Amino acid sequence: MSLDHLWAGWRSSYVSSFEDVGTANGAVGQRPACVFCAIVGSGESEQVKHVLWTGKLTVALLNAYPYSPGHVMVLPLRHTRDIAELEPEESAELGSTVREAVAAVRAAYRPEGLNIGLNLGRAAGAGIPDHLHVHIVPRWIGDTNFMTSVADTRVLPESLGDSWAKLRAAWT
Ligand SMILES: [Zn+2]
Numbered sequence: 001m002s003l004d005h006l007w008a009g010w011r012s013s014y015v016s017s018f019e020d021v022g023t024a025n026g027a028v029g030q031r032p033a034c035v036f037c038a039i040v041g042s043g044e045s046e047q048v049k050h051v052l053w054t055g056k057l058t059v060a061l062l063n064a065y066p067y068s069p070g071h072v073m074v075l076p077l078r079h080t081r082d083i084a085e086l087e088p089e090e091s092a093e094l095g096s097t098v099r100e101a102v103a104a105v106r107a108a109y110r111p112e113g114l115n116i117g118l119n120l121g122r123a124a125g126a127g128i129p130d131h132l133h134v135h136i137v138p139r140w141i142g143d144t145n146f147m148t149s150v151a152d153t154r155v156l157p158e159s160l161g162d163s164w165a166k167l168r169a170a171w172t
């Protein structure tokens with residue numbers, strides 16, 4: 001199911017700013033442009049990129065298309081599409097970064113539950129199938145509200161900038 005967001009105009013300007021960079025990189029590279037590589041590799045500040053934490057091999061950042069406030073993604077810095085292709089060190093750091101993200105989301109949002117997972121391939125629902133990413137989504141009982149079921153639209157009560165500030169403060 002695809003969901004339209006009420007902030008679509010604002011969101012598209014954020015994404016297109018990085019897609020321009022990705023296209024420029026892809027034009028001279030061997031592989032198609034990747035929006036994650038473009039975001040991580042851009043010279044923008046972590047606040048602009050909505051990056052929460054950068055490790056040796058992995059990075060945690062906010063999803064620009066959040067299913068709920070505090071929707072975090074953790075990904076390997078290396079452009080890799082499959083979990084089976086991860087080196088042992090990447091796999092280990094991915095796991096520890098996911099745990100840190102869960103702790104930060106819990107501290108910042110006090111959710112009643114969390115969805116944590118991977119979509120491998122477009123058929124499985126991956127929006128960006130070429131670069132592996134783990135979703136961490138805080139959930140509350142009743143959060144699939146009437147707007148979702150009736151209008152196929154979600155109201156996001158918080159800006160990405162506010163989410164970034166909250167989660168940065170909560171990240172240990
Ligand atoms: Zn990539």
